[in-house]
Amino acid sequence: MASAVSSTTPPPAQRAGYRHLLRTPGAWTFLLPGFAARQPFAMLTISIVLLLRHTTGSYGLAGAVAAVTGVSMALFAPQSGKLADRHGQSAVLVPGVLLHAAAAALLTALALAHAPLWALIAAAVPTGASVPQVGPMVRARWAAALGDGAVGDGAPGGSGPRSGRHPLLATAAAFESVTDELTFVIGPVLATGLSTGVHPASGLIAEAALTLVGGLLFAAQRRTAPPLGAARADTRKRPASALSVPGVRVLAVAFLGVGSVFGGMQVALTAFAQEHGQPGLNGVLYGVFAAGNMLAGVACGAIAWRTSPRRRLLTSYAALTLVCATLWAVPAPLPLGGLGLLAGLCIAPALITGYTLVEALVPATSRTEAFTWLTGSVALGQAAAVTAAGQLADGFGASAAFTVPLVGTAPALLTVVSLRARITPRGVSTAVRHEQPTADTHNGSLQTADTA
Template sequence: MASAVSSDTPPPVQRVGYRQLLRTPGAWTFLLPGFAARQPFAMLTISIVLLLRHTTGSYGVAGAVAAVTGVSMALFAPQSGKLADRHGQRAVLVPGVLLHAAAAALLTALALAHAPLWALIAAAVPTGASVPQVGPMVRARWAAALGDGGPGGSGPRPGRHPLLATAAAFESVTDEFTFVIGPVLATASSTAVHPASGLIAEAALTLVGGLLFAARRRTAPPPGPARADARGRHASALPVPGVRVLAVAFLGIGSVFGGMQVALTAFTQEQGQPGLNGVLYGVFAAGNMLAGVACGTIAWRTSPRRRLLTAYAALTLICSTLWAVSAPLPLGGLGLLAGLCIAPALITGYTLVEALVPAASRTEAFTWLTGSVALGQAAAVTAGGQMADGFGASAAFTVPLVGTALALLTVVSLRAHIAPRGTTTEIRQDQRTADPHPRRPVSR
């Protein structure tokens, strides 16, 4: 069902769907290995929390080490994306996955040896820094495969392929599917096999999937010359105001992922059903996936900016109720609703980046967003761990609420910067062509 027409949006265009998208030549050659290589983002945090909770007995220590991993990932991810834009994905991926597997193995060994906190943190830094940024790389491959223009220049905007928005939705569905599979796999293996098996499985999937993905060279976007700013320095995607706003907003999404992981772990421990943790988190992630599937099949009439505001408002409302729930069934229902709100925010954010950032910096821009999710997740894991240790699971559920409320405030107050306009001459021309009422002021 389509929404009402927004005054700052061009008339809707009929989109093609997932079937046509998956017929893109070469798509399956990078989708399948890319799916395996994406698992670190879904498995790493929960695997570390479960392992260190077992070896140290403290959610606070486990959350702190997991947070260092997330901060390291967030800081290094944009640099990885920038290098991939300049030198090619293979040149970044191959050494990255090898380093990640070695660092994760070291962290596992130190945890099992009951090493001091400083040693665990020292191993967590390279573990997080080397997480392969496969999601942004896949998105960049879609953009390269589809090109920046559709047949005859048709599409949501002149010069943009009509399948690009569908590809953004498909990638969100894939991301969320990893969050269905990853935490369940990590929790099941950690509780049924060995506390370290989740982290070991994560490292193995990263290594195998990453190397296979890197081997698919034909679908990789060609490395390009560094884009320079007015002073001749390499231009980054971060100075684009809309990218900064979205990066801050995506911290809120990360706070939901991280806060839910710790809070659900503490909740199921309090309930005496630790194995239920993966199921509840899987329900939450399933909501993300279902909403992502739906978003890719809707010909939206509302602007991406308005959809982003609506998604964050709904997510904040749902998160405001989590702390009051004391039974698994209603908590699973609320988790499902929260998941249904996350996918539209993610999809809309990535769609806006394609319009805000030049193609030469696209992978880097995507990694700023994924890095922000990782940073928000890290902060939420730390805060949630402290709250769970000191006050219980109910207190830990307030962490997603604080994160989403701050993100909503940011998006509302800085919404003028996330209208897809003005970052390049081409985008300005596209908007003038697409706007049926060019003299009417853009609504705020």
């Protein structure tokens, strides 16, 4: 691993950028299969909703089954992350992706056979529980490839980020955030297009296939996996659970609200398109919403921020809540698409800064688990929102379903504002320098900027 670090450390005169990051030895061997294997998180819920809406005719029932999947994912994801930290990623991924493919195939067969609700729910539990947590695993691999010891892993009670941080770690964080947003651009649009244009079950089938192939290929890249020896030697720094860190709990609440936007928008946009007699419009509207996420994600890695991540989180979350407060009143597709774009533009900064803060709040030995608590929170919020939005869409129409994102983000915003001191790492004041990659318009590389 030492050779990888030395070979990827930029010379003093060179700016640490995406181009240099992607030259990290072995990076592409886990990036490409990892991208395929992380699609389930973005495809699963909407695929289930579209399939069961077709077979049952009810958004409420479809939302309930999708919610069980999301809750199961949220409950099991942190345990998967903890096991990966302790026993290795391949040991968790291989049986996980096999189980997920089998469970998703069973759920598809039961839905097409018009099985009773209890059977659908029984199949939804293992389907959600086995979703691979590839995004957190990729982040852990970047840290290992670039020198885990240099990561700013200020444990609770510790001294915060270290000054010897590898210059490409901030670039890797921005790159992964953009990749997450790209997943939410491609995944739901792909699932919607397949389910509405090919067959109602094809979205869920494609999700299972991507999980299986991508997950096995990712697990096979053992040379880039975080070394277990270092993690075990650092056990004394590991908290009993990453959720025991107060800042992680605050961020988990924030990510619950973000999940409510994803889930509420998926169901509400589907109902909106149906009410207007244009089912295919759902994919377009959600694509605009997801494109906002992607554009904002790219911008967050290209702007020379002069504010702290905590302030950016508060600002973007307040803006997201404001946009969500207006969704229910929009009667036409064009203005709804504009508001969806604005909502997407607000989500990406909130997610990116949340993940950035986690890296400084927990030690490296618990980082995968901490990331999975956040992704699990998104899944849990998404599950609750899908259920609520489905019931509201059935009973009162799409406008009522659009109130769900506001109900999720408003209390989360109040929580984050009132407990904002918890998301500042101990020993790090809000005026401490924070490394953030910024774009160089001349050569496409990045440079480091200080933020207050």
